[in-house]
Amino acid sequence: xxxxxxxxxxxxxxxxxxxxxxxxxxxxxxxxxxxxxxxxxxxxxxxxxxxxxxxxxxxxxxxxxxxxxxxxxxxxxxxxxxxxxxxxxxxxxxxxxxxxxxxxxxxxxxxxxxxxxxxxxxxxxxxxxxxxxxxxxxxxxxxxxxxxxxxxxxxxxxxxxxxxxxxxxxxxxxxxxxxxxxxxxxxxxxxxxxxxxxxxxxxxxxxxxxxxxxxxxxxxxxxxxxxxxxxxxxxxxxxxxxxxxxxxxxxxxxxx
Amino acid sequence: xxxxxxxxxxxxxxxxxxxxxxxxxxxxxxxxxxxxxxxxxxxxxxxxxxxxxxxxxxxxxxxxxxxxxxxxxxxxxxxxxxxxxxxxxxxxxxxxxxxxxxxxxxxxxxxxxxxxxxxxxxxxxxxxxxxxxxxxxxxxxxxxxxxxxxxxxxxxxxxxxxxxxxxxxxxxxxxxxxxxxxxxxxxxxxxxxxxxxxxxxxxxxxxxxxxxxxxxxxxxxxxxxxxxxxxxxxxxxxxxxxxxxxxxxxxxxxxx
DNA sequence: TGAGTCTAGACACAA
DNA sequence: TTGTGTCTAGACTCA
Ligand SMILES: [Zn+2]
Ligand SMILES: [Zn+2]
Numbered sequence: 001x002x003x004x005x006x007x008x009x010x011x012x013x014x015x016x017x018x019x020x021x022x023x024x025x026x027x028x029x030x031x032x033x034x035x036x037x038x039x040x041x042x043x044x045x046x047x048x049x050x051x052x053x054x055x056x057x058x059x060x061x062x063x064x065x066x067x068x069x070x071x072x073x074x075x076x077x078x079x080x081x082x083x084x085x086x087x088x089x090x091x092x093x094x095x096x097x098x099x100x101x102x103x104x105x106x107x108x109x110x111x112x113x114x115x116x117x118x119x120x121x122x123x124x125x126x127x128x129x130x131x132x133x134x135x136x137x138x139x140x141x142x143x144x145x146x147x148x149x150x151x152x153x154x155x156x157x158x159x160x161x162x163x164x165x166x167x168x169x170x171x172x173x174x175x176x177x178x179x180x181x182x183x184x185x186x187x188x189x190x191x192x193x194x195x196x197x198x199x200x201x202x203x204x205x206x207x208x209x210x211x212x213x214x215x216x217x218x219x220x221x222x223x224x225x226x227x228x229x230x231x232x233x234x235x236x237x238x239x240x241x242x243x244x245x246x247x248x249x250x251x252x253x254x255x256x
Numbered sequence: 257x258x259x260x261x262x263x264x265x266x267x268x269x270x271x272x273x274x275x276x277x278x279x280x281x282x283x284x285x286x287x288x289x290x291x292x293x294x295x296x297x298x299x300x301x302x303x304x305x306x307x308x309x310x311x312x313x314x315x316x317x318x319x320x321x322x323x324x325x326x327x328x329x330x331x332x333x334x335x336x337x338x339x340x341x342x343x344x345x346x347x348x349x350x351x352x353x354x355x356x357x358x359x360x361x362x363x364x365x366x367x368x369x370x371x372x373x374x375x376x377x378x379x380x381x382x383x384x385x386x387x388x389x390x391x392x393x394x395x396x397x398x399x400x401x402x403x404x405x406x407x408x409x410x411x412x413x414x415x416x417x418x419x420x421x422x423x424x425x426x427x428x429x430x431x432x433x434x435x436x437x438x439x440x441x442x443x444x445x446x447x448x449x450x451x452x453x454x455x456x457x458x459x460x461x462x463x464x465x466x467x468x469x470x471x472x473x474x475x476x477x478x479x480x481x482x483x484x485x486x487x488x489x490x491x492x493x494x495x496x497x498x499x500x501x502x503x504x505x506x507x508x509x510x511x512x
Numbered sequence: 513t514g515a516g517t518c519t520a521g522a523c524a525c526a527a
Numbered sequence: 528t529t530g531t532g533t534c535t536a537g538a539c540t541c542a
Contacts (some may be wrong), residue, residue: 486532
């Protein structure tokens with residue numbers, strides 16, 4: 001039956017680098033799923049290197065892209081790079097709009113190749129949603145915040161008219177995580193610095209000024225709580241609480 | 257959100273003919289699933305007729321056959337004809353080995369056509385597993401087990417050359433509930449004898465109309481309890497207990 | 513478009 | 528082989 005909660009050592013090792021608390025059971029599933037795929041494709045070693053060294057100079061670590069881009073783990077669907085970036089780098093990561101791939105990442109999610117890179121160190125976190133964002137019309141005065149640049153690193157243009165998705169053209173590059181600190185990468189994070197550099201200048205767009213696209217209304221404490229995802233099957237408690245005891249499950253066609 | 261437990265009238269009506277207790281929530285899902293398919297194919301009317309009149313003279317009611325023959329409802333997989341025969345006729349039905357299609361059923365499960373008939377009145381229940389059974393080598397005495405025929409309906413050849421499986425002589429098919437009791441063929445001769453009998457035929461069966469074999473005084477208390485099936489997802493209690501309250505679900509990536 | 517739900521098919525494992 | 532449970536991509540649904 002292997003109801004045993006067996007976790008291979010590699011998975012344990014990788015999990016020990018997980019950032020943030022909670023969601024342990026699910027994270028384990030996510031890592032197991034990734035490890036399984038990488039074993040087949042031979043990318044497992046590179047993953048371990050990337051995670052342990054936190055080095056952006058590692059190679060792309062890829063998994064097949066599904067039709068809609070999402071990956072399902074346990075009963076939850078999400079974009080794979082978001083899932084693994086959240087797991088190993090930014091637990092509070094909200095969506096793919098907050099991620100930007102490094103230039104040298106050849107399988108970046110946005111490139112829409114048939115494999116997607118999930119190397120967490122091939123992505124940087126940007127503060128504001130790159131494209132859509134919620135544009136708030138601006139009356140007059142209100143010197144409000146919004147548009148201003150925040151990034152510690154130089155240039156910043158609020159909202160990028162940006163161009164095509166993948167191309168990486170003029171898109172806001174608000175500097176990596178560092179909004180209000182984010183120790184994670186703020187350091188001399190290898191890799192990251194440069195590619196932002198490149199992102200930085202091009203902007204050409206306009207549109208910026210009249211609208212303040214408020215960068216993520218911070219205060220994302222929202223991240224705790226959630227609607228259980230997907231299906232509601234038989235007796236199973238939450239997760240974290242590792243007890244898969246089937247307690248009071250009532251009927252269902254017996255048969256053992 | 258439609259968290260509403262909305263159940264269309266047809267489904268309600270069909271459910272009112274369900275035999276046996278419990279498992280209500282799941283049964284509803286099963287019927288909903290069937291109704292949905294039949295609406296598309298136009299077989300819904302015939303289903304209602306069959307279920308309400310309990311008439312074997314109704315036409316085949318079919319759904320597409322999956323590759324491995326199983327149908328999944330909620331988180332449980334099973335053979336479709338078994339599922340619906342259990343639901344509407346024999347709640348204690350254990351497996352497809354206990355079912356035999358009527359001769360005029362042109363989409364009987366065993367015919368392996370690309371549609372399967374799930375008309376519960378196109379199947380009859382037989383007592384012993386038709387073929388496999390668990391064969392137990394038998395030393396000597398063993399009150400023989402010889403062939404006698406059981407089926408109330410005519411033809412029966414006691415263990416003709418057929419089945420080979422057990423390799424001849426002293427083998428006995430021990431098996432499935434009803435060992436004793438079993439009004440079906442009530443002969444004084446319990447289990448052993450008859451199932452051998454039934455081993456004989458199979459396929460292109462005859463025995464057809466022996467409608468006599470209906471409700472079986474169930475002695476199988478086995479049918480209560482069961483391992484929760486399929487996956488173990490987030491916060492969800494059992495089922496039947498309609499409360500999808502996500503109570504203490506702990507972590508998981510928030511996001512509402 | 514985004515996000516959740518459902519299940520056939522693919523696996524995995526066991527008898 | 529057959530049988531049964533698990534997991535998830537794709538399909539679907541709804542906002
Ligand atoms: Zn990469
Ligand atoms: Zn039929």
